[in-house]
Amino acid sequence: MRRIVSLILLAVVAVGVALSLSRIPFGTPKTRVGEYYIREGRKETGAVNIVTAVVVNYRGFDTLGEVTVLFTAAVGVGAVLQLFGGKSKYIKRRPASLILRTGCRFLFPLILLVGAYIFIHGHLTPGGGFQGGAVVASAYLLFYLGCRERRISEEATQAVESLSGLVFLVVGVLGLFAGGYFLLNFLPKGDPGSLLSAGVIPVIYIAIGFKVGSELAGIIDKLMEETE
Amino acid sequence: MSFISDYIYYFGAFGLIFIGLYIILVKRNLIKVIIGLSILETGVNLFLISVGYIGSGTAPIFSKPGLKASSMVDPVPQALVLTAIVIGVAVLALALSLAIRVYRHFGTLNLRKIKEQRW
Numbered sequence: 001m002r003r004i005v006s007l008i009l010l011a012v013v014a015v016g017v018a019l020s021l022s023r024i025p026f027g028t029p030k031t032r033v034g035e036y037y038i039r040e041g042r043k044e045t046g047a048v049n050i051v052t053a054v055v056v057n058y059r060g061f062d063t064l065g066e067v068t069v070l071f072t073a074a075v076g077v078g079a080v081l082q083l084f085g086g087k088s089k090y091i092k093r094r095p096a097s098l099i100l101r102t103g104c105r106f107l108f109p110l111i112l113l114v115g116a117y118i119f120i121h122g123h124l125t126p127g128g129g130f131q132g133g134a135v136v137a138s139a140y141l142l143f144y145l146g147c148r149e150r151r152i153s154e155e156a157t158q159a160v161e162s163l164s165g166l167v168f169l170v171v172g173v174l175g176l177f178a179g180g181y182f183l184l185n186f187l188p189k190g191d192p193g194s195l196l197s198a199g200v201i202p203v204i205y206i207a208i209g210f211k212v213g214s215e216l217a218g219i220i221d222k223l224m225e226e227t228e
Numbered sequence: 229m230s231f232i233s234d235y236i237y238y239f240g241a242f243g244l245i246f247i248g249l250y251i252i253l254v255k256r257n258l259i260k261v262i263i264g265l266s267i268l269e270t271g272v273n274l275f276l277i278s279v280g281y282i283g284s285g286t287a288p289i290f291s292k293p294g295l296k297a298s299s300m301v302d303p304v305p306q307a308l309v310l311t312a313i314v315i316g317v318a319v320l321a322l323a324l325s326l327a328i329r330v331y332r333h334f335g336t337l338n339l340r341k342i343k344e345q346r347w
Contacts, residue, residue, distance in 0.1 A: 002253075002254060003254055006250060006253040006254050007250070009253070010246050010249060010250055010253075013246075013249075014242070014246060017242055021235065021238050021242075022235070024279070025234075026234055026235055026237060026238065026278065026281070027281055027282060027283035028282065028283065029282050029302070030279065030280075030302065031302060031304060033304060034280070034302035034303055034304045035302075037288075037303055037304070038288055038300050038303060041303075042290060048289060048290045048291065049288075049289045049290075050288035050289065050290075050300070050303040051287075051288055051289070051303045051306045051307050051310065053303075054303050054304055054306075054307040055307045055310060055311065059307060063311060066311040066315060069315050069318075070314060070315055070318050073315070073318035073319055073321065073322045074318060074321075076322045076325075077318075077321050077322050077325045080322070080325045080326055080328075080329055081325045081328065081329070124291075125289070125291065126287065126289060128310070130310055130311055130313070130314045131310070133314070134314060134317070192290070193290070212314055215318070216314075216317065216318070219318065219321045222325070223321065223324070223325065
């Protein structure tokens with residue numbers, strides 16, 4: 001019964017979606033704002049990667065909101081699991097084999113390096129703070145799975161997270177003082193394509209990289225604590 | 229036939245969205261509902277990206293000289309999806325931790341057996 005009702009409901013929605021989507025051609029330019037960003041983005045922001053220019057510069061305020069959503073979700077995970085959960089403890093697990101431990105110790109710094117490369121070069125190559133932060137967090141996931149007896153300090157992740165969030169806000173407020181706009185790109189743009197270019201974009205993206213990495217690592221840490 | 233081949237990305241995206249919605253509506257296990265939510269989110273992301281595609285366009289990155297601005301895809305949906313993916317991971321973690329709490333409290337993940345959750 002439930003299945004049939006659900007299928008009928010979905011079929012009705014699907015017909016509506018198909019009717020409206022058949023008016024939207026695939027693969028044609030649809031927005032003028034995207035064309036403007038591509039045409040003028042390099043000149044206005046100094047970033048070669050236009051997606052980064054949109055995320056950090058044109059829609060920097062939006063990104064600040066999204067970082068806040070991420071922070072709220074991480075706080076929610078902590079609150080749900082620990083505040084009302086009562087006991088949360090690690091059980092003693094069998095240590096991993098020598099091969100696993102050695103491989104994990106060998107790969108951990110390399111993955112951190114790749115993550116840092118991705119978020120430092122966010123304005124030049126595909127990538128940026130969010131992707132680099134996710135790669136950094138995956139290094140910590142490997143650390144938890146491979147070197148089971150160790151764990152990262154909760155205070156350290158929280159400190160890194162708060163400080164990098166503060167860097168984002170302080171850069172925004174400095175723009176307010178420098179030119180009258182929140183998150184204004186007040187540093188010199190430099191030569192597009194070089195590492196030290198695009199003004200505040202690399203600074204903000206490195207802060208986002210640290211923030212996302214420490215937040216996701218903290219989430220992994222809290223979820224691992226719950227495995228009993 | 230050309231309707232399908234022209235809109236193949238829309239079909240893929242909405243296929244994922246409807247699979248996710250069906251799982252959310254029908255399945256009883258809370259973990260499976262969360263998996264459905266994740267599939268739904270993937271479909272929405274794919275849809276946003278495919279709306280921004282421009283025929284035979286390249287990534288909007290001037291990584292080497294000679295790339296023309298007119299042959300690049302729309303950067304705005306890519307910027308939106310970029311952040312949405314990471315937020316999706318965090319929301320998934322929040323949902324799973326809520327599922328852990330539900331299991332601790334009720335001793336089951338079956339949504340039909342949880343009295344306060346009957347629907």
